[in-house]
Amino acid sequence: MKAYVVRRLLQVLPLLLLISLLTFLLADAAPGGPLAAYAEDPDLAPEDLARLEAQLGLAEPGWQRYGYWLGRIMLGDWGHSLVTHRPVILEIGERLPRTLLLMGVSLVITLAVALPLGILTAVHQYSLPDHLLTLAAFIGQAVPVFWLGLLLITIFSVWLHYPVSPSQGFAWFHLWDCGDCAPLLPGGGMTPIGRGGLLLGARLRHLLLPVGMLTFVSVGTYLRFMRGQMLEVLNSDYMRTARAKGLPEHRVLVPHAVKNALLPVVTVLALDLPGLFGGALFTETIFSWPGMGRLFYRSAQRVDFPVLMGIVLINAALIIFFNLVADVLYAYLDPRVRYS
Amino acid sequence: MSKTFAVIRKNRQSWRDWTAHGPAVAGGTLLLLIVVGCTTVSWWSPYSSEKSNMSERYLAPSWRHPMGTDGLGRDLLTRVLYGGRISLVVGVLATALGLTLGTGLGSLSGLQAGQVDNLVMRVADVFLALPRIVILILMTVYLRQIDLPLLQRGGGVVGIVLILGLLSWMGVARQVRAQLLVLKEWDFVLAAQAVGVSPTGVLWRHLLPNAWTPVIVAASLRIAGAVMAESGLSFLGFGVQPPTPTWGNILTNGQDELLKGHFWLVIFPGLMIFITVISINFLGDGLRDALDPRRTMGRK
Numbered sequence: 001m002k003a004y005v006v007r008r009l010l011q012v013l014p015l016l017l018l019i020s021l022l023t024f025l026l027a028d029a030a031p032g033g034p035l036a037a038y039a040e041d042p043d044l045a046p047e048d049l050a051r052l053e054a055q056l057g058l059a060e061p062g063w064q065r066y067g068y069w070l071g072r073i074m075l076g077d078w079g080h081s082l083v084t085h086r087p088v089i090l091e092i093g094e095r096l097p098r099t100l101l102l103m104g105v106s107l108v109i110t111l112a113v114a115l116p117l118g119i120l121t122a123v124h125q126y127s128l129p130d131h132l133l134t135l136a137a138f139i140g141q142a143v144p145v146f147w148l149g150l151l152l153i154t155i156f157s158v159w160l161h162y163p164v165s166p167s168q169g170f171a172w173f174h175l176w177d178c179g180d181c182a183p184l185l186p187g188g189g190m191t192p193i194g195r196g197g198l199l200l201g202a203r204l205r206h207l208l209l210p211v212g213m214l215t216f217v218s219v220g221t222y223l224r225f226m227r228g229q230m231l232e233v234l235n236s237d238y239m240r241t242a243r244a245k246g247l248p249e250h251r252v253l254v255p256h257a258v259k260n261a262l263l264p265v266v267t268v269l270a271l272d273l274p275g276l277f278g279g280a281l282f283t284e285t286i287f288s289w290p291g292m293g294r295l296f297y298r299s300a301q302r303v304d305f306p307v308l309m310g311i312v313l314i315n316a317a318l319i320i321f322f323n324l325v326a327d328v329l330y331a332y333l334d335p336r337v338r339y340s
Numbered sequence: 341m342s343k344t345f346a347v348i349r350k351n352r353q354s355w356r357d358w359t360a361h362g363p364a365v366a367g368g369t370l371l372l373l374i375v376v377g378c379t380t381v382s383w384w385s386p387y388s389s390e391k392s393n394m395s396e397r398y399l400a401p402s403w404r405h406p407m408g409t410d411g412l413g414r415d416l417l418t419r420v421l422y423g424g425r426i427s428l429v430v431g432v433l434a435t436a437l438g439l440t441l442g443t444g445l446g447s448l449s450g451l452q453a454g455q456v457d458n459l460v461m462r463v464a465d466v467f468l469a470l471p472r473i474v475i476l477i478l479m480t481v482y483l484r485q486i487d488l489p490l491l492q493r494g495g496g497v498v499g500i501v502l503i504l505g506l507l508s509w510m511g512v513a514r515q516v517r518a519q520l521l522v523l524k525e526w527d528f529v530l531a532a533q534a535v536g537v538s539p540t541g542v543l544w545r546h547l548l549p550n551a552w553t554p555v556i557v558a559a560s561l562r563i564a565g566a567v568m569a570e571s572g573l574s575f576l577g578f579g580v581q582p583p584t585p586t587w588g589n590i591l592t593n594g595q596d597e598l599l600k601g602h603f604w605l606v607i608f609p610g611l612m613i614f615i616t617v618i619s620i621n622f623l624g625d626g627l628r629d630a631l632d633p634r635r636t637m638g639r640k
Contacts, residue, residue, distance in 0.1 A: 018466050026478065138363075142618035144568060146575045147610030150595055154603050278471040285576065286595075297576060300477045303485075308478060312470065319469050 005328055012320055019316040020073070024066050027305045073313070079306040081299075088310040091295065096314070098190065099291035103280050105207060106214035107269075114219045115265070118226025119258060122234060133223065140220030145279055148216060149286035152209050157187030185209055188288035210287045214279050218272075225268055229261040263334055270326030273319050364626020367619035374616055378424035387415035389422040390583055398597075401604050408604035410593065416604065420612055423585035426494075428616070430501055430580070431567035437505025438566075439559050442512020447543055449513060450520030461517070464510040472507065473572060479503045480578040495584030500573065504566050515558060519551035553631055561624035564617045571613050587613045 053059050057068070072078075078088035121130040162184050186206050233239065234257055242252045281293035288294070292311060299307040393413035401408040407416035449460040467475065483491060483499045491499040523529065524547065532546050567587075573579030574588025582589050587609045594605035 015462065015465060015469070018462060019469070022466060026482065138618060138621060142564070142614055142621055144571060144575075144610055144613045144617070146572060147591060147606070147613065150591070150598060150606045150610070154598055154606060158598060158601070158603075274469065274471040278473040281471070281473055282572065282576075296474065296477070300481050300578065303481055308481070312474065312478070315471065315474065316466075316469055323469075 001332070004331060008324055008327055012324055015320060016317065019320075020070060020313065021066065023309050023312050023316075024069055027309050028062065028065070078310045078313075081307050082304045083299075083302050083307075088306050091307055092292065092310050092314055095290060095292045095295050098289065099277075099280055099284070099293060102207070102210055102214070102283065102289060102291060103276055106211045106218070107276065109211065109215045110218045110222060111265075113215070114222035115226050115262070117219075118223045119230050119261070121223070122227045122230030122261075123253065125231065134227075137220035137223045140217055143217060145213065145217050145282045146286060149209075149213050149283065152213055153187040153286070156185040156209060157183040160184040188286075190290055210283045210289055213287075214276075214283055217279060218276065221272070222265070222268075226261065226265065229264055230257065233257045233261045263330065266326050266330050266333065270323045273322055274315075277315060277319075361626060363622040364630075367622030367626070370615055371619040371623060374424060374612070374619075375428065378421050378428060381418060381421035381425075385415070385418045385421070387418040389414065389419045389585060398600075398602055407608040408602075410605055411597065411602075416590075416608055419585050419590060420587065420609055423587050423590050423609070424612060424616075426497060426580060426584060426586045427567055427570055427588070427613075430497060430504065430570045430586070431563045433501045434504035434508060434566045434570070435559055435563045437501065438508030438562065439512055439555070441505065442509035443516050443548070443555070445509060446513035446516025447520060447548070450517040451524065451539075451543065457517075460513065464513055467507065467510050472569065475507060476503060476569060476573055477576070477578050479507070480573065495581040495586075497580055497584065500570060500579055504569055508562060508566065511562070512555060512559065515555050516551055519554070520547055523547050523550055554628075557624060557628045557631060560627060561621065564620035564624070567613065567620075568617055 050059075057065065060068075076089060078092075080087055081091055084091065117133055121127075121133050124130055160183070162182060185208055187209070190203070190206050239252065239256060242256045277293070280291065281296060283289060284291045284293035285297045292315075295307065296311045298304075299311070391414070393409075396405075396409050396413040397411055399405050399409040399413075405415050405417065407420060409415055410419070445460050449457045480499070480503060483496075483503065491502075529542060529546055532542050537545070570579055571586065571588030571591070574586045575592050577589075577592060579588055580586045582593075590609040591606065591613075594602070594609065597605045
């Protein structure tokens with residue numbers, strides 16, 4: 001087991017290096033370059049430009065600059081944002097937890113909904129609920145995330161309102177604005193404007209729409225996957241053996257079928273992380289959630305290469321790390337996997 | 341008595357046929373409708389997709405304007421159908437490019453085991469490890485710095501096709517490689533080699549025809565992904581630039597109109613993406629079931 005983990009770790013290193021190299025090349029080969037702003041300055045002679053180039057180490061061969069850059073990255077010096085002039089590591093550091101919060105909550109709810117439904121549809125294959133849920137899964141997979149976000153804002157922040165003062169009677173909500181009404185759910189941001197961030201209720205209200213949107217688009221994938229896995233397990237020989245032993249149906253289903261069908265979900269979960277971050281990028285952009293996705297979007301608009309590189313690196317590192325965890329976890333959970 | 345049973349059985353059979361093929365047929369029909377609408381819009385629509393008409397701004401959907409009009413008084417249905425041309429063409433071309441690249445690299449990887457194989461697959465790993473939209477945005481940011489007239493024309497359509505195509509080879513390459521690894525051990529390959537067929541001949545005439553069916557079915561599903569990716573990019577403002585309409589950038593416009601209550605500017609462009617993607621998915625899924633004998637087809 002230990003040897004297996006070490007070997008997987010060793011496999012990860014070249015992948016990380018390759019990603020860092022690609023990131024470096026991308027920024028390095030970008031048209032313009034660091035001295036582009038000086039190149040058009042009439043007061044600067046070509047000699048001065050050459051001297052500046054030498055001073056900044058830009059004349060060194062590429063691999064040397066890559067080595068230096070990689071060294072600084074390892075030491076935690078990720079450069080400064082070209083726009084805000086703050087250290088990239090700070091910019092990312094303060095937004096990463098917010099993105100993880102958004103993604104974590106969505107993932108937990110997605111699994112809590114998708115896995116039981118996947119099992120249910122597999123056990124009752126070709127029943128009406130199975131057909132309906134499969135259709136719903138297809139719909140969830142085909143809905144563009146950004147469109148869904150806009151629809152949610154239209155419905156819950158533009159159309160539906162709730163009365164602010166209790167004197168307005170029993171009406172739970174009003175269509176359209178009714179004078180003394182507030183939108184049912186906030187259409188953006190993380191906390192109410194101008195108030196502290198410690199209001200748990202307000203925070204939850206701000207989470208509701210983005211999480212709902214992310215959940216809606218990813219439930220389908222997991223539901224269909226779980227259903228497929230479950231069907232495969234249900235047709236296996238050990239299920240027949242379990243039934244032949246005379247076990248009651250619930251003892252057959254849960255310990256034999258569900259446990260085995262759940263195993264591959266671990267792997268899919270890790271493989272799906274890039275997709276989840278992609279979804280978070282749209283979610284954060286549409287709902288003004290101040291996380292990494294929105295930071296990436298803003299930085300891409302402003303061509304802020306240091307921040308973009310930082311986000312790509314941290315993203316890659318996180319995704320590779322979780323893939324590793326999933327592999328090791330899978331090997332641990334499934335005794336059939338050999339470590340050699 | 342037996343007659344009744346026969347009728348019931350017959351009805352059941354047709355119900356099962358429908359659940360097996362119905363979605364694919366419905367998807368195909370809807371898709372055909374959209375494609376025909378997009379190609380013929382210039383013949384029957386009385387409106388222009390670009391000329392503004394200030395007396396008809398922000399009209400809600402009606403008989404004259406089934407999808408309403410936008411802030412410049414342009415008929416939304418006409419614009420959405422013109423936008424569909426770009427979105428669909430970008431989706432198909434990008435997929436074709438990805439298919440070509442993926443087949444090439446996958447063949448290379450599958451036939452040349454060792455170093456080449458390792459390199460191609462590791463690069464594929466890197467591309468798959470990062471969120472697609474992140475790489476897409478990075479590449480468009482990059483492309484914008486390059487000053488080439490070809491890339492700028494038509495709102496940058498050529499550039500978007502290139503980027504999407506360059507980023508969709510990984511899945512195809514993996515699939516082709518996996519197929520070839522199995523196929524090349526077969527006796528008919530050995531037989532072909534024995535009678536003196538050249539390596540490229542073996543690849544083209546013996547290996548690829550056997551490997552292609554699942555690859556092409558998967559590719560038809562990839563078109564949906566490409567359409568979605570293009571509209572996502574354009575929605576964020578990194579894709580095809582206005583005034584060239586696509587479903588994505590029409591939707592961007594609608595985002596600002598939401599708070600003013602012009603909901604039709606949001607609903608219809610997104611609905612087109614949704615219907616297209618779900619139709620392609622149904623069609624591709626049906627195709628996969630029909631062509632793969634190992635998959636059970638809704639009936640047991």
